[in-house]
Amino acid sequence: MWTVLERASAAQERLLELTGVTRDVRALEIAALRLGDPALSPAPAPLLAEVRALSAELRGTPVMGAAERAPFAVLLSALARLDAALAGPAAGQRQAADEVAQAAQTLASALNRRTDAEMTWTQATEALGRQQLWRMTGVTALLLLALAALGAEALRERTRVVRQLEALAQQDGLTGVANRRHWDALLGHAAAQAARSGQHLALVMLDLDHFKAFNDRRGHQAGDDLLRDLAGLLVGAAAPQATVARYGGEEFSVLWPGDSAQAVAEWLDHLRREVPADVTFSAGVTHLRPGESPDEALRRADEALYAAKHGGRARTVVAP
Structure with a gap:
């Protein structure tokens, strides 16, 4: 014992x-x-x-x-x-x-x-x-x-x-911007704050045009470099209060408190002049309406992006 x-x-x-x-x-x-x-x-x-x-x-x-x-x-x-x-x-x-x-x-x-x-x-x-x-x-x-x-x-x-x-859980591993899960969480917080304060909250869905063809023509490394460059351009040009995320593949999203959808659309038009000549993107922009859920606003931004794609690409569509 x-x-x-x-x-x-x-x-x-x-x-x-x-x-x-x-x-x-x-x-x-x-x-x-x-x-x-x-x-x-x-x-x-x-x-x-x-x-x-x-x-x-x-x-x-x-x-x-x-x-x-x-x-x-x-x-x-x-x-x-x-x-x-x-x-x-x-x-x-x-x-x-x-x-x-x-x-x-x-x-x-x-x-x-x-x-x-x-x-x-x-x-x-x-x-x-x-x-x-x-x-x-x-x-x-x-x-x-x-x-x-x-x-x-x-x-x-x-x-x-x-x-x-x-x-690591909040960032996209390739581009360093926010990932989709983190952006979705920030959208919920920003929507609640906008509802309390009454300030504007704009949402952007942006997609590179013909990205698959670019990858096939230039190679996947060049495609990755393009995604990183675009992410850096978006972050550098956006307002300090905006959050840029890689939403998936070649699609990016921007959460922009304090500005109207029209003002953000004008910013996107200016941004087009900063990308290489052989690169274009389509974008859908909307704003959070009083009383609507973040998911509803996100769906309208996505529908606006779809309209931009089917309207000839290389353009921005604003959903009222």
């Missing part, structure tokens, strides 16, 4: 596996395990000196690791279970372990609210609260604070990755 120390050691190995903590933190945690061994009670002075030395070193050194492989709350929960294993059967020790678990949850909540900033040792201490820190053993408090620094680094990295993923 496992002893308390053996069970704690197994829990500790699992915790280390989850966190990937540095050698110094591991040495401190092993020392903490030895402190929890009933056979070493009271703890010998050399062991206490070792823990104090490691504590001083850790307080002055950033704690790095790979805690992003598991949610930080899970790590603190594992640490709380470790302390519970070390606490033993005495009622007072069990109560102390419960307080550790509560402190861990407090710290986890504080860290989860700080994904955009570094949490220092001092801030971690404040997050736990003076009273809770006073109740815990010095080693347990130190372990929680070490994991706080470790978790802060992991949370910063996680935030960076999440922002990158959000950008």
Whole structure:
């Protein structure tokens, strides 16, 4: 049958596996395990000196690791279970372990609210609260604070990755403008804002003419370059409040708050002079009518584009 120390050691190995903590933190945690061994009670002075030395070193050194492989709350929960294993059967020790678990949850909540900033040792201490820190053993408090620094680094990295993923989820991979899903979401928000403010909201659906023939004649790389160039031209020429998106294939859409459909149509006519001579595009423009849904306005813009295509291409049709 496992002893308390053996069970704690197994829990500790699992915790280390989850966190990937540095050698110094591991040495401190092993020392903490030895402190929890009933056979070493009271703890010998050399062991206490070792823990104090490691504590001083850790307080002055950033704690790095790979805690992003598991949610930080899970790590603190594992640490709380470790302390519970070390606490033993005495009622007072069990109560102390419960307080550790509560402190861990407090710290986890504080860290989860700080994904955009570094949490220092001092801030971690404040997050736990003076009273809770006073109740815990010095080693347990130190372990929680070490994991706080470790978790802060992991949370910063996680935030960076999440922002990158959000950008990838919102951008078209070829052109760098908004993708269709993101543009559709922005359309809903812009429509709601226009309904509240009463301002104009124009919508554009734009399609390159004879793009398949261009691809066949010049090659797919040239076709990709053309799409990127057109996207850059649209973004550079549009008003700051407008959002350009690649709606699919050679089709682009523009969401333009604050201007009428006629004003945006005139902008498109000017834009035609900026594209290469052998490239033309068709466009449909409309505006959001009072009381109508974004989908209804989008359908009218699409119908206007269809009319421009069937009316000879290289033109803009405005749907009233």
